[in-house]
Amino acid sequence: MPSLQEAQLKHAAHYCAVLDAIDDHYRQGGDEYRRALDRLDREWLNIRAGQASASVDLMISELSARLCCEFPRAGTYVLHVRLHPHERIRWLESAIAAARFLNEPASEALHVNNLGLAYWDLGEVRQAVEHYEKTLTMLEATAYQTAQSDVLNNLGAAYTILGRFPEALHCHEQQLTIARQIGNRRSEANALNNLGLTYRALGDFYQAIAHCEQALAINQSLNDRHAVSNTLGSLGILYSDLGQHQRAIEYYQQWLAGAQAAGDRVNEGAALGNLGLTYAHLHDIDRALACAQQHLAIAEEIGDNRGAADTLGNIGDIYMAQGDPLRAIPILQRALELQRRVGNRLGERITLSSLGLAYLVMDDFEQALLLYEQAHALALEIGNRRGEGTALCDLGQTYQKLGQLERAIEACSKAIDMAREIGIPVDEARACWVISRAYASSNQYEQAITYAKTAIAVYEKIDPPSALLVQEDMTGWHSGK
Numbered sequence: 001m002p003s004l005q006e007a008q009l010k011h012a013a014h015y016c017a018v019l020d021a022i023d024d025h026y027r028q029g030g031d032e033y034r035r036a037l038d039r040l041d042r043e044w045l046n047i048r049a050g051q052a053s054a055s056v057d058l059m060i061s062e063l064s065a066r067l068c069c070e071f072p073r074a075g076t077y078v079l080h081v082r083l084h085p086h087e088r089i090r091w092l093e094s095a096i097a098a099a100r101f102l103n104e105p106a107s108e109a110l111h112v113n114n115l116g117l118a119y120w121d122l123g124e125v126r127q128a129v130e131h132y133e134k135t136l137t138m139l140e141a142t143a144y145q146t147a148q149s150d151v152l153n154n155l156g157a158a159y160t161i162l163g164r165f166p167e168a169l170h171c172h173e174q175q176l177t178i179a180r181q182i183g184n185r186r187s188e189a190n191a192l193n194n195l196g197l198t199y200r201a202l203g204d205f206y207q208a209i210a211h212c213e214q215a216l217a218i219n220q221s222l223n224d225r226h227a228v229s230n231t232l233g234s235l236g237i238l239y240s241d242l243g244q245h246q247r248a249i250e251y252y253q254q255w256l257a258g259a260q261a262a263g264d265r266v267n268e269g270a271a272l273g274n275l276g277l278t279y280a281h282l283h284d285i286d287r288a289l290a291c292a293q294q295h296l297a298i299a300e301e302i303g304d305n306r307g308a309a310d311t312l313g314n315i316g317d318i319y320m321a322q323g324d325p326l327r328a329i330p331i332l333q334r335a336l337e338l339q340r341r342v343g344n345r346l347g348e349r350i351t352l353s354s355l356g357l358a359y360l361v362m363d364d365f366e367q368a369l370l371l372y373e374q375a376h377a378l379a380l381e382i383g384n385r386r387g388e389g390t391a392l393c394d395l396g397q398t399y400q401k402l403g404q405l406e407r408a409i410e411a412c413s414k415a416i417d418m419a420r421e422i423g424i425p426v427d428e429a430r431a432c433w434v435i436s437r438a439y440a441s442s443n444q445y446e447q448a449i450t451y452a453k454t455a456i457a458v459y460e461k462i463d464p465p466s467a468l469l470v471q472e473d474m475t476g477w478h479s480g481k
Contacts, residue, residue, distance in 0.1 A: 039414070
């Protein structure tokens, strides 16, 4: 008769294999996607119990250690849907300890990288960077170039969030070099797309489009429908940034069709979400809300709480575009609660800013100030430098409304310096516009016009409607002098 420990490890091995099978079905998409999640829910208690049993004796039993290493890998994709990042961190820390016990450095490096991804999902970007950098160091002495490319991809995305754009570009350029060295065309297309998104963060939309178009051409030559539809989504986002909303919609509709054909519910939801925001820009609120509600239904169907939180935030933003802050506020409060529940601190920061704007529009300046201060503090804490600059600009706008003009000018000056330091022209333009209004409110028209002209020069290149609005402000100041 087997001992209790032997029975527990047999149980763990069985449910590790079950998790692996579920993950395979999940990746197939279509009807298998839903079936995989249904089976995961049925087997979830046993899967968690199996992982816990394996982790108890990982430093004693080789089988326990191997199972500890295998559980996170077996559920690589599906665990992101059901396992909270905090619990995923515990699984991965056990897997790292097990890999060291087994003296398997390649396995250890894989888990350290995935630990970075778990911290990324929590919005703990600095922690994520630490783990990605550690993984790269571990991989330097190996020939695992594909793994290095994957980590450079993750590290570049994290550097972008932190506003470390030269380092982000360097990571994606290295990723591109490796892909070309090993002849991996899919990885090359991925690197080009990532470079495009980094140039987008820098506000260089035309460079961004050029790189994404190269990625699209490669993916089309490979007949990789999934990658093609995702790259079309990137191009849609870029054309929306440029104010070319009808063209963006064309790309989003192709992205949506590709995701639906592949049974990729996550990207189907993302495409619908972006369509909704673009329709809102065009003041087609009914279509915008219909798309956002479909996105929310998909997120809830597949158990994607993080996606649901983001979508609720989008719905709140759509109501704001409609000029209806009273409807936006309860939706945004639900989004904020869910962002906190899933531990997405970057999403929490964005939602705090959206709520701040809703209260600002309602002339509740004190509440807006409180929310913007929270957003600023959170951006500082997680190292989100662009978010820090955005919050400073938001604070400047609120101080201006409160008549605290010196504080408004100080906050906006810091926002301008930060935007210039990290190289985001659109953020510089917005901060210049806000500070120009603060100077005008204090009857310092010369300074106001100087900053307004700077804002117009940037907006004329990337957002002509905003340039016209700043020009209207400036015309009024000329007549008021």
